Amino acid sequence: MKFQIECNTGDISKMCLICQENFQTDEARLIVCNDQGEGYGDICHQCIAKGGNWVQFQLQKFSQKLLA
Ligand SMILES: [Zn+2]
Numbered sequence: 001m002k003f004q005i006e007c008n009t010g011d012i013s014k015m016c017l018i019c020q021e022n023f024q025t026d027e028a029r030l031i032v033c034n035d036q037g038e039g040y041g042d043i044c045h046q047c048i049a050k051g052g053n054w055v056q057f058q059l060q061k062f063s064q065k066l067l068a
Contacts, residue, residue, distance in 0.1 A: 001063055004031045004039070016044035018058045032059060 006029045015022055017032055023044040030048055032040045040062075047055060 001059055002033060002035065004033050004037075005029070006031055014042040014044075016047055017041035017062065018043055018047045018055070021046070 008025050008027050008029050012025050013022055014025055014029075017040060021044055023042075023046075025042065026045070030043045032043060034040070043055060047058070
């Protein structure tokens with residue numbers, strides 16, 4: 001599980017992987033992807049603002065759900 005920052009070309013409405021809220025993406029998007037580079041989804045700014053450790057913890061829970 002890794003992060004990828006991508007530049008955005010326009011306003012896109014996305015659903016946050018962690019809090020499931022819809023949000024508008026800015027110029028920079030934080031995308032979660034696996035080691036093969038396949039994207040799982042975006043993370044919203046509120047969740048990013050909670051800090052890297054918190055995000056990492058939520059994503060651990062998320063990946064456990066994926067494997068279950
Ligand atoms: Zn969120």
